[in-house]
Amino acid sequence: MATPPIENIGQIAIRARDLPAAVAFYRDVLGLEYLFEAGSLAFFMCGEVRIMLSPPELDEFDHPSSTVYFRVPDLQAAYDELSERGVTFVDEPHLIAKLPDHELWMAFFRDTDGNLMALMSEVRD
Numbered sequence: 001m002a003t004p005p006i007e008n009i010g011q012i013a014i015r016a017r018d019l020p021a022a023v024a025f026y027r028d029v030l031g032l033e034y035l036f037e038a039g040s041l042a043f044f045m046c047g048e049v050r051i052m053l054s055p056p057e058l059d060e061f062d063h064p065s066s067t068v069y070f071r072v073p074d075l076q077a078a079y080d081e082l083s084e085r086g087v088t089f090v091d092e093p094h095l096i097a098k099l100p101d102h103e104l105w106m107a108f109f110r111d112t113d114g115n116l117m118a119l120m121s122e123v124r125d
Helices: 019-029 075-084
Strands: 011-015 033-038 041-046 049-054 068-071 094-098 102-110 116-124
Touching: 019 033, 019 041, 019 049, 075 102, 075 116
Parallel strands: 011 049, 068 116
Antiparallel strands: 033 041, 041 049, 094 102, 102 116
16 A cells, blocks of 8 residues: 555644634633744644634635644643633533543533634543
8 A cells, every 4th residue: 555645734724813812812821832923824833733823714714613622631630720711611521432441531612713622631541
């Protein structure tokens, strides 16, 4: 079988109608590494994936983004800290699946534009 041409995800675009509010949320509340702004775009790093916040260029792009799942080592601690920082969670940390070698836990929240996001943690025995 040939080597697949796709290596990994380089960047994820997230709709942001109010860029200053979105920058403050992703930088100050979520604590992502702020890189730079270029015009109406703002860039962050999350591990090895770059996140770009941008207003929708066309009406067809003016919709909530796909759900981004942020991996955290301790879901309850991250949930508590982000709640204190003003993150509005849709639900509390809960078990999604019991797998043979770990449990998958998640908690969902919304950003300043109403985009659904999640914290996820894979808990091993």
